[in-house]
Amino acid sequence: MGYRTLLAILDTPKTTQQVTDFAVAIANQFQSHVIGAHAEAVAMVPLVAPMEIPDPATVQALQDMAHQETESVERIFRDIGRREGFSHEWRSFVTSSGFNSAALIDSARSADLVIAAQGEAGMLSETRSELESFLFESGRPVLLIPHILKAPKPIRRVLVAWNGSREAARATFDALPFLMVAEEVEIFTVDASDSSTQTGSMAGAEIAASLARHGIKVTVTASEKTGLAPAIAIENRLSDSSIDLLVMGAYGNKRWWEMLFGGVTRTLLDSMTALTLLSR
Structure with missing residues (x-):
């Protein structure tokens, strides 16, 4: 692949x-x-x-x-x-x-x-x-x-910003070729809510298991009740973990014809520090 x-x-x-x-x-x-x-x-x-x-x-x-x-x-x-x-x-x-x-x-x-x-x-x-x-x-x-990256380097560490949405799922599987050759892949959730199928603390576990079946070395990390906005939490994780590639959905306003990115996507695009794969 x-x-x-x-x-x-x-x-x-x-x-x-x-x-x-x-x-x-x-x-x-x-x-x-x-x-x-x-x-x-x-x-x-x-x-x-x-x-x-x-x-x-x-x-x-x-x-x-x-x-x-x-x-x-x-x-x-x-x-x-x-x-x-x-x-x-x-x-x-x-x-x-x-x-x-x-x-x-x-x-x-x-x-x-x-x-x-x-x-x-x-x-x-x-x-x-x-x-x-x-x-x-x-x-x-x-x-x-990002404009700060002047020369390519191997993509060894990948962060998947996961919230269980359609966009996040699409981006994760669109990134599969990168994930399969990466040394480490982290599923990262921010203040995930409980759902009918899992608790917030277990958010990301199922997608991690699916990726592991592809032979991907994957871990799950949750940022819970930190008071940080999701974009800031993701930015901090990118820096703390020396991430080479961020994978995330491109979240837009429901009135998509206004062509405005959602708040998290907008913030991260303005302050990119890593390669970013977007899908929707």
Whole structure:
């Protein structure tokens, strides 16, 4: 079992090196094919007062700049591909919808795993909204790389943020290839409530048993009645346990068309310290 097709979202020249390096590391581990994908922005149309006539020269200059960025991103990706010798291909799309490009979503639906960068200043609201929509529409897990991680390293310690939800279950099994090669996997619950099938103190035991049947070395840890918000409890655990990969569901507002991440997901995306695999 492994990730045979990776879709690397190559946004800017600054993040392309980072994302491609991580994609190469995963490709070498699982013998994957890597698709490098870039969405070239359609230039906004500036208007000239008083008649609000589009300025063709300015529009063309902006589009030329966007295309130059596309060429730079492609050059970086292809250079790494030739140097590292992994199976790869390049795709670029001209779009005004960013992550939500229909062509990009179609590409994602045929991939095992999507890889993208967090970005220098965390996930800004507009980008985060695009990402949530992308998760809804693509149906594929997304591996986000925090900007503080400049070079890939082996994924030895994994933390699964577990609350028994559909999203958490989806993320856990989407991460199975990583879990199966990790040295340690921890199921982490925060202030779990009693249910009809188990007490809060036993939350995570059943999913741990399921993972153990795959030969995964797994432990269960519960954070109970600490007074900490779930996001803070998870952040502390990431730091205390030197976690390489966080696995969690992407929790959204029930009115999903508002495209807002839930509080826990939003906080963790803004202060990422480890690779984070999100599914919903």
